Amino acid sequence: MDAKTALGVAQWCPGDVTGELRFPGAAVSTGAPAMSVAQAAAAGAGSLLIGIAPPGGRLPAHWLPTLVEAASAGLDIVSGLHTRLGSFRELVAAAAAAGVNLHDVRHGDWPRVTGTGRKRTGQRLLTVGTDCALGKKYTALALARSLQARGVPATFRATGQTGIMISGAGVAIDAVVADFLAGVAEQLSPDNAPGHWDVIEGQGSLFHPAYAGVSLGLLHGSQPDALVLCHDPSRTHLDALPGFPTPQLADAIEMYLQAARLTNPAVRCIGISVNSSSLDGAAWRAYRARLEAELGLPVADPIRGGVEALTAAITTNKENLS
Amino acid sequence: MDAKTALGVAQWCPGDVTGELRFPGAAVSTGAPAMSVAQAAAAGAGSLLIGIAPPGGRLPAHWLPTLVEAASAGLDIVSGLHTRLGSFRELVAAAAAAGVNLHDVRHGDWPRVTGTGRKRTGQRLLTVGTDCALGKKYTALALARSLQARGVPATFRATGQTGIMISGAGVAIDAVVADFLAGVAEQLSPDNAPGHWDVIEGQGSLFHPAYAGVSLGLLHGSQPDALVLCHDPSRTHLDALPGFPTPQLADAIEMYLQAARLTNPAVRCIGISVNSSSLDGAAWRAYRARLEAELGLPVADPIRGGVEALTAAITTNKENLS
Numbered sequence: 050m051d052a053k054t055a056l057g058v059a060q061w062c063p064g065d066v067t068g069e070l071r072f073p074g075a076a077v078s079t080g081a082p083a084m085s086v087a088q089a090a091a092a093g094a095g096s097l098l099i100g101i102a103p104p105g106g107r108l109p110a111h112w113l114p115t116l117v118e119a120a121s122a123g124l125d126i127v128s129g130l131h132t133r134l135g136s137f138r139e140l141v142a143a144a145a146a147a148g149v150n151l152h153d154v155r156h157g158d159w160p161r162v163t164g165t166g167r168k169r170t171g172q173r174l175l176t177v178g179t180d181c182a183l184g185k186k187y188t189a190l191a192l193a194r195s196l197q198a199r200g201v202p203a204t205f206r207a208t209g210q211t212g213i214m215i216s217g218a219g220v221a222i223d224a225v226v227a228d229f230l231a232g233v234a235e236q237l238s239p240d241n242a243p244g245h246w247d248v249i250e251g252q253g254s255l256f257h258p259a260y261a262g263v264s265l266g267l268l269h270g271s272q273p274d275a276l277v278l279c280h281d282p283s284r285t286h287l288d289a290l291p292g293f294p295t296p297q298l299a300d301a302i303e304m305y306l307q308a309a310r311l312t313n314p315a316v317r318c319i320g321i322s323v324n325s326s327s328l329d330g331a332a333w334r335a336y337r338a339r340l341e342a343e344l345g346l347p348v349a350d351p352i353r354g355g356v357e358a359l360t361a362a363i364t365t366n367k368e369n370l371s
Numbered sequence: 372m373d374a375k376t377a378l379g380v381a382q383w384c385p386g387d388v389t390g391e392l393r394f395p396g397a398a399v400s401t402g403a404p405a406m407s408v409a410q411a412a413a414a415g416a417g418s419l420l421i422g423i424a425p426p427g428g429r430l431p432a433h434w435l436p437t438l439v440e441a442a443s444a445g446l447d448i449v450s451g452l453h454t455r456l457g458s459f460r461e462l463v464a465a466a467a468a469a470g471v472n473l474h475d476v477r478h479g480d481w482p483r484v485t486g487t488g489r490k491r492t493g494q495r496l497l498t499v500g501t502d503c504a505l506g507k508k509y510t511a512l513a514l515a516r517s518l519q520a521r522g523v524p525a526t527f528r529a530t531g532q533t534g535i536m537i538s539g540a541g542v543a544i545d546a547v548v549a550d551f552l553a554g555v556a557e558q559l560s561p562d563n564a565p566g567h568w569d570v571i572e573g574q575g576s577l578f579h580p581a582y583a584g585v586s587l588g589l590l591h592g593s594q595p596d597a598l599v600l601c602h603d604p605s606r607t608h609l610d611a612l613p614g615f616p617t618p619q620l621a622d623a624i625e626m627y628l629q630a631a632r633l634t635n636p637a638v639r640c641i642g643i644s645v646n647s648s649s650l651d652g653a654a655w656r657a658y659r660a661r662l663e664a665e666l667g668l669p670v671a672d673p674i675r676g677g678v679e680a681l682t683a684a685i686t687t688n689k690e691n692l693s
Binding site for chain 2: 104105106107131161162163164165166222223224225226227228230231232256258259260261262263264265266267269270290292293304307308311312
């Protein structure tokens with residue numbers, strides 16, 4: 050789960066990935082060819098991208114020699130961690146000597162403004178979750194692409210380091226000073242044309258004891274017209290938190306709608322996005338049919354069949370939602 | 372309302388206030404004698420404390436000459452704004468030349484940790500509100516003092532700049548990077564003796580489109596056993612936000628309890644703290660009687676009669692709450 054940055058970039062920007070640098074004992078691979086720093090430089094790689102996002106976002110000290118080696122070999126360093134690359138003198142010196150850049154995508158230069166609650170023009174969709182790290186970014190990327198394929202103007206709005214690396218823009222909302230959470234979220238999807246959809250990547254979960262504040266500030270600032278709830282049926286409790294059971298989907302929908310109504314009373318949940326990797330084909334079809342009947346909403350797995358059922362719900366309801 | 376830092380320090384630390392420096396046209400006074408920087412220095416003042424907290428927490432540029440004058444006159448500068456005093460070269464130079472210190476109380480050195488949701492020992496009370504700036508800090512200070520007067524071990528835990536200036540400790544929770552909101556709130560009231568009460572100053576409001584994320588992160592990290600809801604009956608809508616009506620008290624209690632149960636299923640609302648300055652004596656007594664009957668909870672105005680009714684509810688319910 051901590052390798053989601055590497056996996057996301059490999060999935061959504063495969064043409065940009067030259068190879069993969071793995072430490073001994075690495076449990077996860079993107080499937081890209083294994084390369085040393087020297088091999089990557091020789092193969093024409095332009096950057097070393099840190100693909101791991103440990104909880105708390107700190108850079109482990111034992112990674113530093115590899116980063117220095119990469120900078121010295123002429124590679125930019127791209128990081129989405131809270132720790133700033135520029136805080137390591139050795140790395141700054143190596144980058145300066147080699148003439149390469151250090152990119153801290155989690156630290157943008159967003160205006161420090163507080164939220165206003167002012168209603169903006171255009172349509173907005175936010176992906177939300179019963180837990181962290183179960184498909185909110187993937188679902189938002191897939192929805193934006195699917196809307197665009199139907200000729201609906203849509204923009205993916207990244208709120209995390211991986212989404213920023215994939216799309217080239219956005220804000221790492223969890224790195225914003227708390228006072229400006231909703232204000233920066235408001236800036237992320239400014240006034241837009243009436244038929245345009247901003248598809249905003251959700252963060253955290255309202256049900257998570259560490260991150261619910263971030264989720265709520267993003268929800269209020271995004272003022273979504275539509276929510277898509279993301280879920281993984283294999284999680285009976287939150288990841289790494291056995292004391293925190295995963296909420297029932299109907300309860301989660303109601304909680305998200307209740308919170309979202311503060312800045313958009315017309316908000317609706319238009320469907321469920323499921324990470325069904327724990328289910329075989331028959332189990333997934335049965336689970337999907339049961340959920341659709343229970344909730345009266347379309348249910349899709351973006352990886353297993355795509356998000357067309359959700360996109361259809363967005364475009365069908367467009368008049369109602371506007 | 373923006374002068375709440377000055378008013379809070381004058382109210383709770385009157386022995387520490389030498390005088391008041393007012394700009395022309397100032398609408399509010401703490402009642403302390405008016406003094407120029409030179410007069411204050413001559414009268415033995417040790418610091419110039421910035422008593423205004425504008426929304427967004429930025430330092431207006433036209434204040435700088437006065438701050439430089441104060442530093443040059445030998446006064447420390449104490450600020451609770453987001454803007455760091457150290458970001459003004461002229462002021463840094465003046466402070467260095469005069470040998471005085473610049474104190475940015477909003478920027479503490481708290482560990483950057485994410486929340487765990489782990490239940491801690493000891494009892495916790497959090498003040499929450501239907502809006503911002505209506506008595507959460509004052510109520511918490513009064514409750515801590517009242518508990519101590521009854522012989523109940525209690526500690527006020529500041530979460531904003533004014534509370535930190537008054538109590539000499541705490542964290543400006545709205546200045547924390549959003550990822551660490553709940554984690555830092557957990558650190559603020561660590562494990563304590565079973566009979567001890569941490570009385571935690573609330574921030575913002577779950578109903579505020581700019582600050583609800585901060586309020587929720589603080590609520591989850593505080594894992595309160597008891598909530599006191601603060602309210603001002605003169606506000607029909609949130610301060611400066613006509614489009615956002617103030618919630619009904621019963622709805623507000625239910626929303627806060629629902630959110631707080633995530634990290635403490637045993638949480639209770641033990642009473643209401645009212646800022647009744649808009650009501651005359653008879654209207655206040657009638658309002659209090661009606662609320663107490665409607666909600667089945669004690670109602671108090673800390674300034675008009677004190678918080679004994681709330682303290683009694685805390686100590687009476689102590690066994691139930693533990």
